[in-house]
Amino acid sequence: MTTTRRAAPGRALRRTPLYAAAVLTVTLCLFPVYWMVATAFKPSRDIQSYEPGLIPAEWTLDHFRTAVQADGFALFWRNSVLVTLGAVLLALVVALGAAYAVARLRWRGRRPFVLAVFIAQMAPWESLVIPVYIISRDTNMLDRLPTLTLVYFMITLPFTVVVLRGFIAGIPPELEEAAQVDGCTRVGAFRRIAFPLLAPGLMATSLFGFITAWNEFTYANFLIIKQQDSRTLPVWLSSFQTTFGTDWGATMAASTLFALPALIVFLALQRHVTSGLTAGGVKG
Amino acid sequence: MTSPVLRRAGRTRRPLAPGPYLLIAPAVLGMLYLLLYPFGRALLISFQDFGLRELIRGDAEFVGLRNYRTLLSDPVFWDVVRRTFLFMAVNVAAIMVLSTLVALMTERLGRIGRAVVLSSLVLVWAVPVVAATTVFQWLFHSEFGIVNETLTDLGLRSFEGYAWFADGRAAFTILVVLVVWQSVPFAALTLYSALTTVPGELYESARLDGAGGLRIFRSVTFPLVRPIFMLVLSLEVIWTFKAFVQIWVMTRGGPGDATTILPVYAVQTALAHQRYDLGSAASMITLLLMSGVLALSFRRLFRQEGEHP
Numbered sequence: 001m002t003t004t005r006r007a008a009p010g011r012a013l014r015r016t017p018l019y020a021a022a023v024l025t026v027t028l029c030l031f032p033v034y035w036m037v038a039t040a041f042k043p044s045r046d047i048q049s050y051e052p053g054l055i056p057a058e059w060t061l062d063h064f065r066t067a068v069q070a071d072g073f074a075l076f077w078r079n080s081v082l083v084t085l086g087a088v089l090l091a092l093v094v095a096l097g098a099a100y101a102v103a104r105l106r107w108r109g110r111r112p113f114v115l116a117v118f119i120a121q122m123a124p125w126e127s128l129v130i131p132v133y134i135i136s137r138d139t140n141m142l143d144r145l146p147t148l149t150l151v152y153f154m155i156t157l158p159f160t161v162v163v164l165r166g167f168i169a170g171i172p173p174e175l176e177e178a179a180q181v182d183g184c185t186r187v188g189a190f191r192r193i194a195f196p197l198l199a200p201g202l203m204a205t206s207l208f209g210f211i212t213a214w215n216e217f218t219y220a221n222f223l224i225i226k227q228q229d230s231r232t233l234p235v236w237l238s239s240f241q242t243t244f245g246t247d248w249g250a251t252m253a254a255s256t257l258f259a260l261p262a263l264i265v266f267l268a269l270q271r272h273v274t275s276g277l278t279a280g281g282v283k284g
Numbered sequence: 285m286t287s288p289v290l291r292r293a294g295r296t297r298r299p300l301a302p303g304p305y306l307l308i309a310p311a312v313l314g315m316l317y318l319l320l321y322p323f324g325r326a327l328l329i330s331f332q333d334f335g336l337r338e339l340i341r342g343d344a345e346f347v348g349l350r351n352y353r354t355l356l357s358d359p360v361f362w363d364v365v366r367r368t369f370l371f372m373a374v375n376v377a378a379i380m381v382l383s384t385l386v387a388l389m390t391e392r393l394g395r396i397g398r399a400v401v402l403s404s405l406v407l408v409w410a411v412p413v414v415a416a417t418t419v420f421q422w423l424f425h426s427e428f429g430i431v432n433e434t435l436t437d438l439g440l441r442s443f444e445g446y447a448w449f450a451d452g453r454a455a456f457t458i459l460v461v462l463v464v465w466q467s468v469p470f471a472a473l474t475l476y477s478a479l480t481t482v483p484g485e486l487y488e489s490a491r492l493d494g495a496g497g498l499r500i501f502r503s504v505t506f507p508l509v510r511p512i513f514m515l516v517l518s519l520e521v522i523w524t525f526k527a528f529v530q531i532w533v534m535t536r537g538g539p540g541d542a543t544t545i546l547p548v549y550a551v552q553t554a555l556a557h558q559r560y561d562l563g564s565a566a567s568m569i570t571l572l573l574m575s576g577v578l579a580l581s582f583r584r585l586f587r588q589e590g591e592h593p
Binding site: 018019021022025026028029030032033035036039047048049051052093094095097098100101102105106107110113115116117118119120121122123124126127128129130131132133134135137138150151153154157161211214215217218221222234237238240241248251252255256258259262263265266267 | 301303304305306307308310311312314315318319321322323325326329339342385386389390392393397400401404405406407408409410411412413414415416417418419420421422423425427428430433465469522525526528529532533547550551554555560563564567570571574578581582585586
C-alpha cells in the first residue's frame with residue numbers, strides 16, 4: 001500500500017529495511033541461477049580454484065561444446081521433444097472435447113465427471129511409480145517412449161481440462177448460437193467462433209503441459225532402464241556427473257541448456273497465465 | 285455456463301444423447317487405465333506376496349495384511365514416517381512464513397521494485413527441478429563450492445572442504461533449503477495476488493482506529509486472504525512428496541537413510557530390493573496419511589474453481 005506522507009527523509013529512512021529485504025530476496029532468488037550460467041562460461045581452471053571470482057574473468061564456450069558433444073545428447077534432446085510434444089498434443093485434443101462437454105452440454109453424470117477430473121488433478125503420482133512400473137513390464141511397455149508419453153498425457157490432462165473448461169465457459173454461448181441460426185452446424189459453430197477465441201487458453205495449457213513433461217524425472221528414470229537410447233534430458237542430466245565426474249563446467253553448461261527452453265517458455269507465458277496456473281493449483 | 289432456461293430445455297429434449305459421452309470417453313478411458321487401474325493394482329499387490337519371482341511368473345499369493353504388519357512392526361519404517369513429518373513440517377513452515385513475508389514486502393514496494401521482485405520469483409519458479417538440484421550440488425560442493433568458500437572467508441574455518449552430503453543432518457538441511465527455494469515463488473506469487481485484492485480503504489480505517497502493523501495484519505489482512513493461504517498451505521503439504529525428485533537426484537535417501545522420506549522408502553523397497561509388496565504397502569500407508577490433507581485441499585480447490593469458472 002502506498003500512502004503519501006510529507007516527511008520525506010523520515011520516510012526514506014523507514015523504508016530502508018524494506019529495500020534491504022527486497023535486495024536480499026532478489027539476490028537469493030537469482031544467485032543460484034546466475035552461478036549456474038557463470039560457471040558454465042568459466043574456464044575450468046577458474047572453476048577449480050579456491051578463490052572463485054563472482055564474475056568470470058574469462059569467457060569460454062568449451063563447456064557447452066563438451067555438453068553438446070556428449071554421447072547421445074542430440075538423441076536425448078530429440079526424445080524429450082518427441083515425448084513432450086506427443087503428450088501435450090494428446091492432452092490438448094482429449095481435453096478440448098471433455099472441456100467442451102463439461103462447459104457447454106448438459107448430460108447425466110456431468111458433476112461426477114468434473115469431480116473425477118479434480119481428483120485426478122490431485123493424484124499423488126509419486127506413489128504410483130511402482131504399479132505403473134509393474135503394469136508397463138507386464139505389457140511389454142518398459143523402455144519405450146510411448147509409455148512416457150501416455151503417463152505425461154495423464155499427468156497434464158486434468159489441469160488442461162479444468163483450464164480449458166474455464167476458457168470455454170468464458171465465451172458467451174450466444175455467439176455460437178447465432179452462428180447456428182445462420183446455418184452452421186454445432187461443430188462448425190464451435191470451430192469458427194469459439195476456437196479462435198480459445199487461442200490464449202490453448203496456448204497457456206499447452207505451454208504448461210510442455211513444462212511439466214519437459215521436466216519430469218521420476219517416470220523417465222524408472223520406466224526407461226535398459227534401453228539407454230530412450231532416455232530423456234532430465235535423466236541424462238541427473239547422471240551427468242557420473243559421466244563427467246568433476247567437470248562442473250560441463251555439468252552447469254548441460255543444466256543451462258536443459259533449463260533454457262523451460263525458462264524461455266515460462267517467461268513468455270508468465271504474464272498471461274500466472275493467475276490461471278494459480279487457480280489450477282499447479283506446481284511449476 | 286448455459287442459462288437455466290436452456291438447461292431445462294436441453295434436459296427434456298435429449299436426456300441421453302451420445303455426443304457428450306463420446307467427447308469425454310477418451311478422458312474417462314485415460315483416467316481409468318492410467319490412474320484408477322495402477323492405483324487398484326498397487327492396492328492388490330500390497331495384500332500379496334509379490335517379489336521378483338512373482339513379477340516374472342505372475343502367480344502372486346494373497347497374504348492378507350502381512351505386508352502391513354511387517355512394515356508397522358519395523359522400527360526403520362517408523363523412523364521414515366517420523367522423518368517424513370519432520371521434513372514436511374520444516375518445509376511447509378519455512379515456505380509459508382517466507383512467502384507471506386515476501387508477498388507483504390512486494391506489496392509495499394514501488395512499481396519498479398515490485399516488477400524486479402516478481403520477475404525474479406517467476407524465474408526461480410521456472411527453473412527445472414533437476415537443473416536446480418544439480419546447481420545446488422555445485423553450490424554446496426565440498427572443495428570448490430561457493431558456499432564453503434564464502435563461509436571460510438567469513439572466518440568459519442571449519443567449513444573448509446566441509447562435505448555437506450556426507451553428514452545426514454547437513455544433507456537434510458540442504459534438501460530443505462532447495463525445496464524451500466523452489467517452492468517460495470509459487471506461494472509468494474499466489475499470496476501476493478490475493479493481497480492485491482484487499483481494498484486499501486480497509487487499511488486506512490484500521491490505521492485511523494489506531495491499529496499497528498501487526499494488528500492490521502492479524503485483524504484485516506489475514507482474515508481476507510485466509511482461503512488462499514489455506515489452499516497454498518495444503519498444496520504445499522501435498523507437494524512435500526514431490527521432493528522425491530530432489531532427494532533421489534541428490535542423495536538417493538542417504539547418507540545412510542538420513543534423507544529417506546516415505547516415497548523414497550517405497551521406491552527403494554520396491555525397485556531396488558524387489559519387494560514390490562512392501563513398497564506398495566508403504567505407498568498405500570503414505571496415501572492414507574495424506575488423504576486428510578488431500579481431501580481438504582481438494583475441497584478448497586473445487587470451491588475456488590466453482591466460484592471463478
